[in-house]
Amino acid sequence: MAWMVQADGNVAAAERALLDTLAGSRSVAERALRAVQGVSLDVLIPEVERYADRFFIAMRARTCALADGRLDPGEIQAFHDLVAAFQLLPQDVAKITEVAAAAARGEDSPPDDRVRALFAASSFVTSLDPEAPPC
Amino acid sequence: MLNGLGAAALAEGALSAIETQWAELKAEANQVRESLSALARDHQQALTAWAQEYLKIVPLADLDGEFGLDLVATEVALQEQRGLAQEELRALEATRGGAPLESPLDDRFESAIANHLTELDALRDELERFEFDAFAHLLAARQRAEREPRLEALWRFVTLGSSREERWSAEIEATLRDMDAQAALQEHHRLSAEHERVVGALDAVRRDRDAAQALASRHQAAWEIVHAFDEVRERTLCALLRERLADEDPALVTRSRGDDVFLATTRLVTLDKKRLYLTDLLGALEGEMRQRHQRTVELRGLIEIAAPRPDEVIDEAKASWLRSVADSCADLKDRMLLHSRALHHGVFVFDDYAAVADRRNSDPNALVYDVLCGLTAEAMPPDAFVRAVIPEVDRYRVFEEARE
Numbered sequence: 001m002a003w004m005v006q007a008d009g010n011v012a013a014a015e016r017a018l019l020d021t022l023a024g025s026r027s028v029a030e031r032a033l034r035a036v037q038g039v040s041l042d043v044l045i046p047e048v049e050r051y052a053d054r055f056f057i058a059m060r061a062r063t064c065a066l067a068d069g070r071l072d073p074g075e076i077q078a079f080h081d082l083v084a085a086f087q088l089l090p091q092d093v094a095k096i097t098e099v100a101a102a103a104a105r106g107e108d109s110p111p112d113d114r115v116r117a118l119f120a121a122s123s124f125v126t127s128l129d130p131e132a133p134p135c
Numbered sequence: 136m137l138n139g140l141g142a143a144a145l146a147e148g149a150l151s152a153i154e155t156q157w158a159e160l161k162a163e164a165n166q167v168r169e170s171l172s173a174l175a176r177d178h179q180q181a182l183t184a185w186a187q188e189y190l191k192i193v194p195l196a197d198l199d200g201e202f203g204l205d206l207v208a209t210e211v212a213l214q215e216q217r218g219l220a221q222e223e224l225r226a227l228e229a230t231r232g233g234a235p236l237e238s239p240l241d242d243r244f245e246s247a248i249a250n251h252l253t254e255l256d257a258l259r260d261e262l263e264r265f266e267f268d269a270f271a272h273l274l275a276a277r278q279r280a281e282r283e284p285r286l287e288a289l290w291r292f293v294t295l296g297s298s299r300e301e302r303w304s305a306e307i308e309a310t311l312r313d314m315d316a317q318a319a320l321q322e323h324h325r326l327s328a329e330h331e332r333v334v335g336a337l338d339a340v341r342r343d344r345d346a347a348q349a350l351a352s353r354h355q356a357a358w359e360i361v362h363a364f365d366e367v368r369e370r371t372l373c374a375l376l377r378e379r380l381a382d383e384d385p386a387l388v389t390r391s392r393g394d395d396v397f398l399a400t401t402r403l404v405t406l407d408k409k410r411l412y413l414t415d416l417l418g419a420l421e422g423e424m425r426q427r428h429q430r431t432v433e434l435r436g437l438i439e440i441a442a443p444r445p446d447e448v449i450d451e452a453k454a455s456w457l458r459s460v461a462d463s464c465a466d467l468k469d470r471m472l473l474h475s476r477a478l479h480h481g482v483f484v485f486d487d488y489a490a491v492a493d494r495r496n497s498d499p500n501a502l503v504y505d506v507l508c509g510l511t512a513e514a515m516p517p518d519a520f521v522r523a524v525i526p527e528v529d530r531y532r533v534f535e536e537a538r539e
Binding site: 015021056059060063064067099100103106107108109110111115116119124125 | 272275276279283285286287288289290292293294295296298299302
């Protein structure tokens with residue numbers, strides 16, 4: 001998540017706030033950001049062991065790629081490579097594609113049961129800082 | 136000589152005439168049915184009157200057998216019920232600190248309910264201005280964030296939710312003009328909380344009102360049992376007597392039970408007979424209608440056979456029947472309607488039950504129809520017609536003839 005936040009070379013205030021929330025504390029978020037600086041995604045991918053984490057990373061990648069309202073061939077190929085590397089299930093890929101397309105149209109797609117189940121299985125469900133109070 | 140073409144034409148004419156006769160008979164039958172309905176209502180009233188008179192005159196202990204015991208048991212149960220009601224009344228009045236319970240409900244509940252409803256209307260009017268898509272989306276997202284903050288934060292991040300929220304916020308400000316999105320959410324929250332509070336208060340007032348109404352109903356029931364005991368007793372026992380009457384012949388009640396009981400009994404008996412006579416008359420009218428229906432079936436069958444064979448000569452017997460069937464049916468119908476109307480009217484309008492009581496007193500075995508004929512000024516139909524229509528009259532005549 002820290003890699004995604006700094007991928008464009010700029011950490012926006014909202015992104016930093018999210019990272020702080022997910023990390024459980026500002027200092028843990030800071031450490032995470034430092035750890036991923038200059039590191040290639042190829043290196044990080046094998047470290048994302050949880051399937052659910054991969055789903056959310058792929059979702060963010062797709063919505064960012066569609067942020068300008070269109071996908072160029074390079075973005076399409078990159079997404080396919082990511083999906084293949086993460087070994088995502090076809091129904092989850094379809095869900096990502098559908099939600100990202102809706103987001104590009106400015107439509108809200110509230111989390112459904114599948115998203116909830118993935119969130120519950122992800123590392124985002126608990127704080128990264130074992131000493132942080134529960135949310 | 137009548138050929139197929141002529142026969143079909145004759146049959147069409149007869150068919151039309153007989154269908155008209157059927158309609159006339161049906162109209163008369165419907166009027167008899169209406170009279171029977173009116174008599175049924177009169178009979179119910181007469182039953183109640185009979186039971187009331189009976190109860191006044193006959194001591195319960197004098198009633199024979201199981202039914203007498205039933206009535207006595209009911210009387211005892213009513214007395215016990217009165218005792219319990221008196222206790223309940225005392226207890227209810229004690230809960231009110233001795234305040235009168237006759238009118239325990241005043242309009243304070245209704246005015247409080249009306250005030251709350253007015254408040255709710257006003258709140259709904261205020262909430263209405265937030266009913267547009269952008270506000271609904273932002274509100275839903277914020278509510279989700281309250282319920283599942285970590286999931287919603289992640290979901291906003293991975294689906295770029297913040298850009299949508301920025302757009303919704305801009306639309307909200309543009310729509311409302313006098314407040315930004317955050318202020319709108321706060322105001323909506325304040326109004327919703329107030330709405331919820333007023334709905335709760337309204338429910339509480341309604342619960343209080345229902346409780347007060349329940350108390351008033353219990354009080355009313357107990358009060359009625361105690362203060363209207365005689366009326367309740369009469370109503371209950373009358374209901375039992377009326378049930379009893381449904382199985383028994385009230386004609387068995389003699390004048391020895393008292394004039395009023397005898398008169399009420401005579402009225403019941405006469406009404407029963409009037410219903411019997413009109414039911415028989417209705418049966419006769421329906422029989423005539425069935426006959427005409429049968430003729431129309433025969434005529435349609437004949438038309439079906441004759442029409443495709445216009446040149447074929449028709450059998451003389453059939454031709455003769457065809458020429459006369461409508462007229463003979465018309466004669467019978469005219470006679471039926473003439474006498475039926477006389478019988479219907481004479482029986483239905485007769486209401487001198489006191490005279491019938493006097494006549495039955497002097498001659499208990501007299502046929503009610505004869506008593507009625509002797510007392511009414513209406514022109515009744517010939518006896519032969521009445522005997523044909525009302526089996527009871529015919530049996531009585533046969534019995535009289537045999538005795539002579």
